[in-house]
Amino acid sequence: MGKPAKRASVAKETPAEATVDARVLQRLFDTVLSRRGTDPSLSHSARLMARGRNKIAQKFGEEAVECLIEAVNGNHKELIGESADVLYHLIVMWVDSGVTPEEVWNELQRREGTSGIAEKAARPKEKIG
Numbered sequence: 001m002g003k004p005a006k007r008a009s010v011a012k013e014t015p016a017e018a019t020v021d022a023r024v025l026q027r028l029f030d031t032v033l034s035r036r037g038t039d040p041s042l043s044h045s046a047r048l049m050a051r052g053r054n055k056i057a058q059k060f061g062e063e064a065v066e067c068l069i070e071a072v073n074g075n076h077k078e079l080i081g082e083s084a085d086v087l088y089h090l091i092v093m094w095v096d097s098g099v100t101p102e103e104v105w106n107e108l109q110r111r112e113g114t115s116g117i118a119e120k121a122a123r124p125k126e127k128i129g
């Protein structure tokens with residue numbers, strides 16, 4: 001991520017019931033959703049969405065690459081920061097594409113308990129020739 005100073009334009013939302021667990025993702029989704037169509041000079045999310053899906057996808061890709069670089073280099077603290085960037089940009093992509101967190105949670109839940117090895121082995125074999 002290049003310029004964190006850009007992010008000061010909107011007051012921080014700190015709901016009284018805020019908890020430090022995965023529910024932060026739902027709150028972030030709700031915030032980004034509320035920014036859709038608002039003034040791009042006041043919200044980074046609004047600005048990104050106004051620039052279109054290709055730009056959103058590009059930013060997500062950049063953040064994902066930065067994230068994997070920190071992982072490969074074994075930089076624990078930096079990996080946390082880049083992971084947060086990836087999740088934020090993924091959520092902007094969900095909002096822009098009309099995907100809801102529930103849909104993704106449902107898909108994760110559907111996969112729960114199925115080993116990736118077993119799932120891959122059960123896939124129909126590709127026909128050769």
Ligand SMILES: N=c1c2ncn([C@@H]3O[C@H](COP(=O)(O)OP(=O)(O)OP(=O)(O)O)[C@@H](O)[C@H]3O)c2ncn1[C@@H]1O[C@H](COP(=O)(O)O)[C@@H](O)[C@H]1O
Pocket residue numbers: 001002003004005006007010012013028031032035042043044045046048059084085088
């Ligand atoms: N989690 C984030 C978050 N993570 C990263 N960023 C911003 O993402 C931007 C990434 O900077 P870059 O220079 O890489 O991207 P860019 O400005 O698009 O630059 P270019 O690619 O155009 O050069 C920075 O401005 C970061 O501050 C975020 N901006 C917002 N949020 C969350 O989203 C909420 C709503 O933010 P606003 O939409 O700005 O109100 C905030 O309260 C936060 O919770």
